[in-house]
Amino acid sequence: MTTNQLPISNNKSTIVVKLGGTEGVDFSAICQDAAALLKTGQRLVLVHGGSAEANALGEAVGYPPRFVTSPSGFTSRYTDRKTLEIFAMAVNGKVNTLLVEQLQTIGVNALGISGLDGQLMVAKRKAAIRIVENGKRKILRDDYTGKIQQVNADLLNTLLDAGYTPVIAPLAVSEESEALNVDADRAAAMVAAVLKADTLLLLTAVPGLLKDFPNESTLIKKISQSELESALEIAQGRMKKKVLGAGEALEGGVGQVIIADGRVENPISNALEGNGTVIE
Amino acid sequence: MTTNQLPISNNKSTIVVKLGGTEGVDFSAICQDAAALLKTGQRLVLVHGGSAEANALGEAVGYPPRFVTSPSGFTSRYTDRKTLEIFAMAVNGKVNTLLVEQLQTIGVNALGISGLDGQLMVAKRKAAIRIVENGKRKILRDDYTGKIQQVNADLLNTLLDAGYTPVIAPLAVSEESEALNVDADRAAAMVAAVLKADTLLLLTAVPGLLKDFPNESTLIKKISQSELESALEIAQGRMKKKVLGAGEALEGGVGQVIIADGRVENPISNALEGNGTVIE
Numbered sequence: 001m002t003t004n005q006l007p008i009s010n011n012k013s014t015i016v017v018k019l020g021g022t023e024g025v026d027f028s029a030i031c032q033d034a035a036a037l038l039k040t041g042q043r044l045v046l047v048h049g050g051s052a053e054a055n056a057l058g059e060a061v062g063y064p065p066r067f068v069t070s071p072s073g074f075t076s077r078y079t080d081r082k083t084l085e086i087f088a089m090a091v092n093g094k095v096n097t098l099l100v101e102q103l104q105t106i107g108v109n110a111l112g113i114s115g116l117d118g119q120l121m122v123a124k125r126k127a128a129i130r131i132v133e134n135g136k137r138k139i140l141r142d143d144y145t146g147k148i149q150q151v152n153a154d155l156l157n158t159l160l161d162a163g164y165t166p167v168i169a170p171l172a173v174s175e176e177s178e179a180l181n182v183d184a185d186r187a188a189a190m191v192a193a194v195l196k197a198d199t200l201l202l203l204t205a206v207p208g209l210l211k212d213f214p215n216e217s218t219l220i221k222k223i224s225q226s227e228l229e230s231a232l233e234i235a236q237g238r239m240k241k242k243v244l245g246a247g248e249a250l251e252g253g254v255g256q257v258i259i260a261d262g263r264v265e266n267p268i269s270n271a272l273e274g275n276g277t278v279i280e
Numbered sequence: 281m282t283t284n285q286l287p288i289s290n291n292k293s294t295i296v297v298k299l300g301g302t303e304g305v306d307f308s309a310i311c312q313d314a315a316a317l318l319k320t321g322q323r324l325v326l327v328h329g330g331s332a333e334a335n336a337l338g339e340a341v342g343y344p345p346r347f348v349t350s351p352s353g354f355t356s357r358y359t360d361r362k363t364l365e366i367f368a369m370a371v372n373g374k375v376n377t378l379l380v381e382q383l384q385t386i387g388v389n390a391l392g393i394s395g396l397d398g399q400l401m402v403a404k405r406k407a408a409i410r411i412v413e414n415g416k417r418k419i420l421r422d423d424y425t426g427k428i429q430q431v432n433a434d435l436l437n438t439l440l441d442a443g444y445t446p447v448i449a450p451l452a453v454s455e456e457s458e459a460l461n462v463d464a465d466r467a468a469a470m471v472a473a474v475l476k477a478d479t480l481l482l483l484t485a486v487p488g489l490l491k492d493f494p495n496e497s498t499l500i501k502k503i504s505q506s507e508l509e510s511a512l513e514i515a516q517g518r519m520k521k522k523v524l525g526a527g528e529a530l531e532g533g534v535g536q537v538i539i540a541d542g543r544v545e546n547p548i549s550n551a552l553e554g555n556g557t558v559i560e
Binding site: 061062085093094096098104110114117118119155158159173176177178179 | 385
């Protein structure tokens with residue numbers, strides 16, 4: 001079989017990059033680096049967060065965010081229907097639109113979509129979530145968050161093959177067709193898995209997983225898949241979801257996951273050179 | 281040539297439907313009717329507005345909208361950069377997302393995009409707009425509105441051929457890659473033209489163009505292309521843009537334009553039966 005008989009999708013390496021929304025990560029540097037990468041013929045998908053924007057909009061409209069912690073120590077946004085609509089406005093309406101604009105400015109034909117669009121990401125709604133508040137366990141209902149079950153690879157491949165760079169906002173559609181807020185790190189992991197990406201890059205505001213957070217000199221440079229469970233114990237706060245996502249991506253067939261610094265110049269190529277925590 | 285040798289795009293009739301954002305138009309009835317239409321094998325593209333939501337969000341965040349009137353009597357939203365971001369949040373983030381959700385709920389695989397995505401709609405920015413205020417002419421600068429020059433038909437055909445129903449938010453990208461607010465009626469007209477649609481349907485909160493607005497018994501049932509200029513004089517307020525859009529659509533090769541009532545049961549099929557102002 002000659003190369004041109006292969007589907008286009010298999011000819012190039014695929015990279016999925018998650019850009020943090022909370023932490024002063026340099027979107028402009030990431031976009032510039034993404035444009036350079038695309039010129040080398042790589043297939044690229046971006047997934048973004050937007051917590052900071054959602055928080056700011058919630059405050060501005062008089063409906064501030066509420067964060068809850070699960071018994072196992074994971075923090076997440078409590079998302080009633082009104083919060084979901086604020087989240088959609090901020091994340092899908094502002095962050096996604098302006099990121100697409102920024103990429104268009106430097107010649108990347110970006111196309112923004114959320115997980116609702118074309119059923120890109122179908123999630124199972126967590127209708128009741130257990131939380132710990134003031135030391136007491138409680139159950140919250142009417143929460144519109146979910147865990148992704150399925151990603152529409154056909155849609156992504158259709159867009160990639162047609163020359164567009166998908167920019168994904170972390171909303172999903174439930175099995176009952178409700179809009180759901182999903183974790184962007186784990187969304188990126190599921191997207192990378194379904195595309196069998198060579199690399200999943202999780203860019204954040206630290207150099208990688210730190211053994212002794214926030215001491216940046218304690219960067220863990222390499223983690224094998226078998227060490228992920230102990231890495232999960234080391235990870236603090238939102239880093240836990242990145243480690244969880246890394247495990248899900250590797251299980252799904254992704255070549256490597258790199259948790260790396262999004263504050264530096266050339267953040268994508270820097271990470272691809274192995275700077276960060278490489279998990280494989 | 282047998283039918284299955286034709287490109288899919290040419291096998292079915294194409295309908296572009298604009299749903300008004302301001303006027304109490306029944307989105308739910310339109311969605312139900314759209315789902316029924318899709319089952320008959322038609323190709324359907326939806327374009328929506330969202331002025332009411334943008335106004336409400338502007339008020340909520342303490343940055344209320346400002347409307348301006350041109351010397352020739354057209355009213356439009358004055359859109360500085362902050363207003364543009366509010367507009368994007370409301371229209372792309374809320375109206376588009378929730379419309380896609382509503383369509384997904386009834387089995388339509390909707391996919392929301394704005395004109396920025398994949399350069400779907402490229403517009404010329406009106407950097408200076410002339411307005412009349414308190415009887416005086418003024419020039420406003422820093423306005424982020426535009427007039428659409430080009431629609432990416434390939435993207436729409438790619439999505440339609442893959443089985444998705446595009447739902448378009450009225451944002452465009454300028455030739456300098458800036459995000460712009462565009463008029464949704466005229467966006468729908470340009471989309472219909474580039475797809476050579478059989479029908480462009482402009483659904484609103486009146487039964488069509490009224491000779492003596494707001495007297496609904498003065499509905500004009502038929503207008504020929506040559507009568508559009510006088511129709512433009514009859515049209516009041518935002519109806520002017522619908523008449524302008526109708527002219528642009530017909531010039532672009534659209535079969536017919538129907539301005540019809542979006543408040544009734546089965547608004548799409550009702551209009552397709554000729555109820556409304558049929559322009560051809």
